[in-house]
Amino acid sequence: RRRRGELPPGPVPLPIVGNIFQIRGDPHKAFAELAKTYGPLMSLRLGTQLAVVISSSEVAMEVLQKHGQSFSNRSIPDAINIHGHDKVSWNTMLADSVGWKRIRKLGREKLFSHQALQQTEGQRQERLRKLAEHVRGFSERGQVMNVGEATFTTMTDLVFSTLFSIDLTDYGATDSIANKEFKEHINSFTRYIGVPNVSDFYPILAPLDLQGVRRKIGHHLGKLLDFVEDMIQKRMRERRESDYQNKNDFLDTLLEIAEETEYDLTIKEIRHFCVDILIAGSDTSAATTEWAMVELLLHPDKMAKLKAELKSVLGDKSTVEGSDISKLPYLQATINEVFRFHPVAPLLGPREAAEDTQINGYTIPKNVKVIVNFWAITRDRSIWKNPESFEPERFLGTDINFEGQHFELIPFGSGRRICPGMPLASRMLFCMVATLCHNFDWELEGGVESKLREREDVFGLALQKKFPLRAKPIKV
Numbered sequence: 389r390r391r392r393g394e395l396p397p398g399p400v401p402l403p404i405v406g407n408i409f410q411i412r413g414d415p416h417k418a419f420a421e422l423a424k425t426y427g428p429l430m431s432l433r434l435g436t437q438l439a440v441v442i443s444s445s446e447v448a449m450e451v452l453q454k455h456g457q458s459f460s461n462r463s464i465p466d467a468i469n470i471h472g473h474d475k476v477s478w479n480t481m482l483a484d485s486v487g488w489k490r491i492r493k494l495g496r497e498k499l500f501s502h503q504a505l506q507q508t509e510g511q512r513q514e515r516l517r518k519l520a521e522h523v524r525g526f527s528e529r530g531q532v533m534n535v536g537e538a539t540f541t542t543m544t545d546l547v548f549s550t551l552f553s554i555d556l557t558d559y560g561a562t563d564s565i566a567n568k569e570f571k572e573h574i575n576s577f578t579r580y581i582g583v584p585n586v587s588d589f590y591p592i593l594a595p596l597d598l599q600g601v602r603r604k605i606g607h608h609l610g611k612l613l614d615f616v617e618d619m620i621q622k623r624m625r626e627r628r629e630s631d632y633q634n635k636n637d638f639l640d641t642l643l644e645i646a647e648e649t650e651y652d653l654t655i656k657e658i659r660h661f662c663v664d665i666l667i668a669g670s671d672t673s674a675a676t677t678e679w680a681m682v683e684l685l686l687h688p689d690k691m692a693k694l695k696a697e698l699k700s701v702l703g704d705k706s707t708v709e710g711s712d713i714s715k716l717p718y719l720q721a722t723i724n725e726v727f728r729f730h731p732v733a734p735l736l737g738p739r740e741a742a743e744d745t746q747i748n749g750y751t752i753p754k755n756v757k758v759i760v761n762f763w764a765i766t767r768d769r770s771i772w773k774n775p776e777s778f779e780p781e782r783f784l785g786t787d788i789n790f791e792g793q794h795f796e797l798i799p800f801g802s803g804r805r806i807c808p809g810m811p812l813a814s815r816m817l818f819c820m821v822a823t824l825c826h827n828f829d830w831e832l833e834g835g836v837e838s839k840l841r842e843r844e845d846v847f848g849l850a851l852q853k854k855f856p857l858r859a860k861p862i863k864v
C-alpha cells in the first residue's frame with residue numbers, strides 16, 4: 389500500500405537540472421536504460437518539469453486505454469506556440485475541445501474511412517507507377533540509386549496527391565525546386581522538434597527562446613503554411629468556375645465541408661490541418677518504408693520469401709492495390725516486424741495528465757508530461773524472443789496487429805489520440821514496399837562496413853536513417 393500522492397520511483401534529481409544529465413544520447417534508449425533500475429512506471433525531473441515514463445505494455449494499456457480519458461491531451465512543446473498553430477492544430481488541441489472532436493470526426497468519416505480511401509486510390513496508383521518507372525531508369529543504366537530519397541519523394545508525393553491532386557515533382561518551376569524546398573522545410577521542422585529545448589525544461593525562460601528553436605520552427609512552419617495557402621486560394625478560384633470538375637481529393641472534401649454548416653470549418657483551420665497532415669504523414673511513412681527496404685536488403689532470405697509470395701499473388705501486375713494486402717500474410721508480417729524493429733515514433737506522441745490519476749498505486753499528478761516509451765516495449769525480452777533480430781516470422785500465425793489493441797505493438801499509439809492517418813499510412817506502406825520488391829532485385833552498395841552502418845539512426849520527430857539507403861535495382 390502506498391501513500392496517496394506518492395510519485396512513481398525514479399532517480400534522485402539534482403537541484404535545478406533535475407535528471408537532465410542522466411538522459412544522454414537518444415532519449416528513448418536512455419529512458420529504457422533507467423527503467424531497468426526504476427521499473428516500467430518511472431518519474432523523472434527534467435529541469436523544473438516532472439515527467440512520467442512508461443516502459444511496459446501493461447502500464448501502456450493502463451494509461452492509453454483504461455485511463456485514456458485522463459491522458460488524452462498532448463504535452464505541447466514550446467516551439468509549436470507560433471503562427472497560432474497550437475490553437476488550431478489537430479495535434480495540440482485539447483481532447484475535450486469542440487475543435488478537436490470535430491476534426492477527429494471529419495478524419496474518421498470523410499478522409500480516412502475505407503470508402504474515402506477508395507476514392508483517392510487512383511491518385512496513389514499513379515504515383516506508384518511513376519516510382520516503378522523511376523527505379524527502372526536506374527536499373528537500365530546499371531546505376532546505384534538513393535533509395536531513401538526515392539521513398540521520401542514518393543511518400544510526400546502520395547500524401548501530397550491525396551491532399552491536393554498535385555504531383556509535387558511537377559509543381560511550380562520547370563524542375564523540382566519546389567519539391568526540394570518542400571522536403572527541406574518538412575525535414576527541418578521534424579529535426580528541430582526533436583531538439584531538447586531549454587524552454588520546455590524551464591518554462592519561465594520560454595519567452596526568451598534561448599536556443600532559437602521556436603524561431604527556426606516558425607520559419608519552416610510559416611513556409612509550409614504559405615505553400616498550403618497558395619493551394620487553397622488556387623482551388624477556391626477553380627471551384628468558382630462553372631465547369632469545375634471535382635478532383636475528389638482531401639482539399640475538395642474539406643472545402644465542401646467548409647461550405648456546409650454541420651462541421652463549422654474555417655479556411656484557417658483547413659490551412660493548419662493540411663500542414664499537420666503533411667508534417668505528420670510524410671516523414672513517418674517515408675522513414676518506415678526506407679527501414680523496411682534496409683532490413684529486406686540485409687536479409688536476402690526474407691526478401692526471397694516476400695518476393696515468392698508477391699509473385700504467387702500478383703503475377704505480372706506491377707503495382708499493388710489496397711485490396712491485395714489481405715492476401716499477402718508474409719508482407720503483413722514483414723511490415724509488423726518493421727514497426728517493431730524500427731519504430732519511427734519511439735516515444736509516440738507525449739501526453740499530459742488532465743487530472744491526478746492513480747496508476748499501479750502511484751499518483752500521476754495533473755499537468756505532468758506522460759511519455760510512453762514504445763521503443764522499450766519493442767525490446768522487452770518478456771514479450772519478444774530475440775528482440776534484437778529482424779524476424780517477420782514471429783508474427784505469422786498470430787493475430788497481433790498495429791491497430792492499437794495489442795499493446796506490445798503500438799507504432800501508431802492507441803486510444804482516443806491514436807494516429808488518425810493509420811489507414812492511409814499502412815496502405816501506402818504496403819503498396820510501396822510491394823512495388824519495390826515485386827518489380828526489382830536489389831544489390832546493397834558497399835561491403836560489410838556499409839551493412840553495419842545501415843542500422844544507424846537519428847532521433848527527431850521521426851527516427852530516421854543516419855545514412856540514406858543506396859542500392860542498385862535490377863529489373864526482374
Ligand code: HEM
Pocket residue numbers: 478479480547664665668669670672673676732733736737738799800801802803805806807808809810812813
Ligand atoms: C508510418 C506512418 C505513421 C506513423 C508510425 C505514425 C505514428 C503516429 C503516432 C505514434 C501518433 C501519436 C499517437 C498517440 O498519441 O497515441 C500520431 C499522431 C498523428 N498522426 Fe500519425 N503516423 C504515421 C502516419 C500518418 C499519416 C500518413 C497521417 C496523415 C495523413 C498522420 C497524421 C497524424 C495526426 C494528424 C496525428 C495527431 C492526432 C491527434 O493528436 O489527434 N500520421 N501518428
